[in-house]
Amino acid sequence: MPLLRFIAGRLVKGVIVLIAIATMNFFLIRAAPGDPASVLAGEAGAADEEFLRQLRQQFGLDQPITTQLWIYLTDIITLDLGFSYRQGRPVLDLILERLPATLLLTGAAFIFSLTLGIIFGILAARRAGKWSDSVITTGALFFYATPLFWIALMSQIIFALWLGWLPNTGFRTIGAGYTGLRYALDVGLHLILPATTLGLFFTALYTRMMRASMLEIAGSDFVKTARAKGVPEGRIVRRHIARNAILPVVTLAGLQAGQIVGGAVLTETVFGWPGIGRLMFEALSQRDYQVLLGVFFVSSAMVVLFNLITDVVYRVADPRIEVGR
């Protein structure tokens, strides 16, 4: 059972890596100036030493740092991510609460960009040098080069303010009390702008990658052979060129997939989307160590897990690829 032994070995290594990451994160975060108590004091506009002392005591920040680390690590091993200092609620609850919104956003953006990117890439490659190719490549270059926050704000001004077609912020219409299909439609409308904004950059990337890859493969010998055999052009593009050209795109998609759980800080912030990226960003500026460490921990656990899955899938899919020991 070499596969099982491989998986078991990788799991043990994974746990060690995770503990190492957690320890590093723990010290990294504390290297930043200030602590959650001083942020709360700064926001309150009033504080005395007693106020700060009470907060630090409540948060356990008055303990020696080694003690704090030990408590944190022993908690992590039992999968207890601790309490948010600021919100006084379990970190795991906060993360789980934000997870659906994040998955919806990143998932939609992922599907959107992958589908459109591949289609545009194929179209552009098929018409290389023609005007439609120029339109697609120029568009791709534009969205590749434009900062995300600018697109986000412009899309809000155009589609929410001028045209009034779409809502500009939030996850759903608050106070409307929609249920069932109406609710789904409402969320869908709120999703369009952030998902498109988030997806455009990767769409551009996939388009460029797909186009270049298609053109490269279109010149290879097996395509010429197929053409010489008299295979119809559409079939050549689908079966011979696109299928081979898609490999680098899939590699890139793996990168994007890695961000699915981590959320998208910028998009979630500009569109007021209640996802994990915002939770993490706000926790960072508020020095809510536990929340930040929790999000980091979950994200790194996902990366370790996905790497393992990828390796196993490789081995199952292609027996020529040996899994390393």
Add this chain to the structure above:
Amino acid sequence: MIQKKTGRALASTALALLLSAGVVAMQPQDAKAEPQRGGTVQLAVTPEPPSLMLGLFQNGPTQMIAGDIYESLLRYDTDLTPQPSLAESWEISDDQLVYTFTLREGVLWHDGEPFTADDVVFSLDVFLREVHPRWRPTVNAQVASIEKTGDYEVTITLNEPFEPIMLSFEVGTTPIIPKHIYEGTDYRTNEMNSTPIGTGPMKFVEWDSGSYVHLERNEDYYLEGRPYIDEVYYRFIPDAASRAVAFETGTIDVLTGGSVEIFDVPRLEAQDNVCVTTAGWELFAPHSWLAVNVREGALADKTFRQAMMYAIDREFARDVVWSGFGTVANSPISSRTLFHSEDLHEYTYDPDRARELVAESSYDGETLEFLVMPYGETWTRWAEATRQNLEDVGINVNLVTTDVAGWSERLGTFNFQLTHNFLYQYGDPALGVSRSYVASNIVEGNPFANVMGYANEEVDALFAEAANAPSEDRPALYQRAQEILVDELPVLWMIEMDFPTVYRCDLQDFITTAIGVNDTFRDAWLQQ
């Protein structure tokens, strides 16, 4: 002891009687329509607060939301005259030592329990004394006893006369907390902190983390017919530009003060059915300054600080950086509160005078570090304008950026040279002004203490004496303190700030008190 009502208290009591008799006189000078019931209001608040438990947290957004859930003994009209709230009337003994509050009867907590004098004594004497950073010093230093003298009567006895105490009974300083929920528990970890129970016009319904807080009308509120509005949503939209767009598209009805970048206000104000007000901050009177670490180098030199004061064009900052909002500040005491003096030296913009003073001073060309206040784009622009003013007269300045945590940390450990800051004044110099200048408040760890390190024994003595002096002696003492401070410049006062609230004009009687941005929904109604 003979108890006598002061004139001010008498007038308020008369008003209280009018109100309790059901004769609700709504702004007689304004012959508008009768208030209408119903409607939903959505407000943008930023940032998302840590908690709504107003006794434990006093963050701006906490006060804005929880100021309608909790109530205190008094409210204040915009010239800071006390008005009844949970206290129906009050009497002050003629030696100004004994304050007797008569509480409103028939008030219910949101969970249905009756409100009594026990709740008030518990809040003021036990809960807030332990946890509230502003009430604690007042109660520990000034108050001899807080006693229940009847089911609906509380008597507060002072050690010596302390006039400012009458301004301490606003909801942010002394929110009344339900004794039946908190007595004997660990206040900071009490589970009820996440579902606050108050006596106010609005009840807590739900907090959807990252999105909004939902409040609804308190059906059992003790004022007949009020509140008028059914539902209120406080929404958290992290990006300032998106908040402005959400207001323009109608998603949001109110951009609360501080939630809109000031340079967006004139553009929004020009639109139909949009009203802008700077009211509702009178008790806080946010006072901004350039904080100077006076411990060492040229910054320790009074002449150099005066040079900087002449070099900075505060009119320009007000008109351009702050889009015309605010008043140029000439004194440590805001002109919007009590005891402000007009009879003080004014530092008008004068770069030539500044250059002369720089030459006279001990400044020898070193680069000063300016820590940019991390409270939004406007502060960054202001820091840039200030640097240019200072460089015009030959003072080298380097801007350094940080985030809120870093800024608090550096001020609290005195690790800065120059930075902007603004503090609330709380109506009386003894509550909100002296804390920035007295030597006894040079303490580490608190960015709102005397972080400048300024110490002057005469100023300390004047502030101490003025706090407990009889009313008639206080103006002269504060005049002298202001004269010294304006000459020595422990900080460079910049602007008495306005944080405009942008709202739809359909909202009527929206901001009616000196803390109106916080206790909005008792009186507000929607024109339908």
